[in-house]
Amino acid sequence: MINEALVLSSLLFVLGTFGVLVRRNAIIMFLCIELQLNAVNLAFIAFSRLMGIDGQVFVFFVMTVAAAEAAVGLAIIISVFRHYETVNVDNFKLLRW
Amino acid sequence: MIEVLFYVFAAVALGGALGVVWAKSPVGSLLYMVATLASLACIFVLLEAHFLAAIQVIVYAGAIMVLFLFVIMLLNLGHDYQRDLKGGAFALLSFVIIGLMAGILARQFGENAITEPTAGGRAIDAALAEHGAVGAIAQPLYTTYVVPFEITGILLLVAIVGALVLAKKSSL
Numbered sequence: 001m002i003n004e005a006l007v008l009s010s011l012l013f014v015l016g017t018f019g020v021l022v023r024r025n026a027i028i029m030f031l032c033i034e035l036q037l038n039a040v041n042l043a044f045i046a047f048s049r050l051m052g053i054d055g056q057v058f059v060f061f062v063m064t065v066a067a068a069e070a071a072v073g074l075a076i077i078i079s080v081f082r083h084y085e086t087v088n089v090d091n092f093k094l095l096r097w
Numbered sequence: 098m099i100e101v102l103f104y105v106f107a108a109v110a111l112g113g114a115l116g117v118v119w120a121k122s123p124v125g126s127l128l129y130m131v132a133t134l135a136s137l138a139c140i141f142v143l144l145e146a147h148f149l150a151a152i153q154v155i156v157y158a159g160a161i162m163v164l165f166l167f168v169i170m171l172l173n174l175g176h177d178y179q180r181d182l183k184g185g186a187f188a189l190l191s192f193v194i195i196g197l198m199a200g201i202l203a204r205q206f207g208e209n210a211i212t213e214p215t216a217g218g219r220a221i222d223a224a225l226a227e228h229g230a231v232g233a234i235a236q237p238l239y240t241t242y243v244v245p246f247e248i249t250g251i252l253l254l255v256a257i258v259g260a261l262v263l264a265k266k267s268s269l
Contacts, residue, residue, distance in 0.1 A: 001103055002211045005144060008107045010202035012114050012133075014195045019118040021191035024181035027169060028126050031117055034161065035130065038137055041153075045146045052217040053224055057237050059149050063156055064249045068256030070161045074168045075263035081172050082266075088181065 005046035013039035026077050026087040030070075037066045103143050109136040123169045127162060134158040145221055147230035 019032030041059045048055025084091050116129030134157045141150035224233040238246055
């Protein structure tokens with residue numbers, strides 16, 4: 001089952017990457033980043049069946065960082081929305097080239 | 098039986114992930130994400146990570162997704178009924194990039210197939226039998242990884258303060 005879990009994890013990661021690349025809505029891009037983090041978590045847990053419990057401890061840390069990232073990222077999205085009245089990333093021009 | 102369950106949950110997770118990318122409205126996207134996270138939690142149980150499965154449901158599917166839902170409703174974004182996909186050359190480039198990524202990953206996993214049972218799996222089963230589902234993680238977390246654990250606490254504090262400062266109305 002480790003191999004199947006790793007294949008599932010890589011598929012989820014690829015789908016998450018695709019979502020980040022093609023969607024314009026900042027919140028959905030953010031959701032796709034969470035999807036990528038979850039794919040990595042699944043890979044960690046699959047490998048922990050191979051290497052020992054340390055992988056599961058790392059998943060714990062990844063989840064904490066994901067929660068912190070969600071809080072700060074959504075706060076940034078809210079403050080950007082106040083400025084531009086939209087969350088479409090095509091309209092965020094200030095930090096672009 | 099476990100294999101069948103794994104394939105069922107894997108199918109739900111993949112379908113949910115596709116839904117996240119393709120759904121028209123942000124709320125729909127979010128609900129597909131919840132389905133993906135819940136089935137991933139079930140897969141964690143099948144891989145003997147019981148504590149992390151519970152955390153996945155409580156923290157991810159519970160707290161983080163509700164936070165996303167609050168923001169979507171606060172910003173009143175639930176009414177976009179057309180897909181906001183980038184088109185043309187950019188979509189093509191994205192296809193090429195994810196194709197390359199998928200190819201590299203598939204090649205890696207195809208060459209290095211793992212046969213069970215493994216030493217790590219047996220060690221985890223022993224730890225689970227000795228300490229229980231929570232104790233098996235708590236043991237390394239509070240001994241070997243106690244410094245990263247404390248730093249994680251500081252990170253959460255910084256995140257709370259940062260989120261408050263960023264989202265406050267008068268700050269910008």
